Amino acid sequence: MTFPRLIAALSMTLAAAGSQAFDFKTVGAAPVILYDAPSTKGGKLFIVPRGAPLEVVLAYGDWLKVRDVSGEVAWTEAKGLSPKRNVIVRGANLKVRANPDDAAAPAFIADKGVLLEVTEAAAGGWLKVRHRDGLSGYVKNSEVWGI
Incomplete structure (x- = not known):
């Protein structure tokens, strides 16, 4: 393999790995x-x-x-x-929304470190989650860790 082809192959491999x-x-x-x-x-x-x-x-x-x-x-x-999916709240007083919208009313408030079960992925970077007490709502992917 020539040097330019080797560089191209390595670049493609790194790009693919970064997109996973x-x-x-x-x-x-x-x-x-x-x-x-x-x-x-x-x-x-x-x-x-x-x-x-x-x-x-x-x-x-x-x-x-x-x-x-x-x-x-x-x-x-x-x-x-x-393979079950759970996430952890990243910040204090996270407003878990009733709908996947920043303007939606809060369904409940979750504190930093609270564990939430992911019930489904919603469009636009939102997740539908459920608290162990049975309350459910939506959070943004960026507001939780584990996704």
């Missing part, structure tokens, strides 16, 4: 342990509660390298995660 969506999973029914290596013999770093979203950075056999809401990166067993 983030891959998020949710901690399943039981909390998961995050390790410093892809092995149960590795050092235990954190315990992540059920329902928490984690960004999948890399898959290695039965292990996933994940990033949590604080930006920490560690390893966990893939079997402990679910």
Whole structure:
């Protein structure tokens, strides 16, 4: 392969990688342990509660390298995660709207760090979410982490 073709191939590969969506999973029914290596013999770093979203950075056999809401990166067993989608509120006093519109009345207020279940993606960068108390509404993708 000539040098110009190699550069072009690398550029296309990097462009494709940059356009991929983030891959998020949710901690399943039981909390998961995050390790410093892809092995149960590795050092235990954190315990992540059920329902928490984690960004999948890399898959290695039965292990996933994940990033949590604080930006920490560690390893966990893939079997402990679910494809269900949850998000975490980024800021204080988030107005969860009755409709996917900035002018819509608030359905409820969610504080920073509150976990919300994603029930569907709406048009224009909005998500329909549900609080564990059963209240539901819409938030912008930029107002939550895990999407």
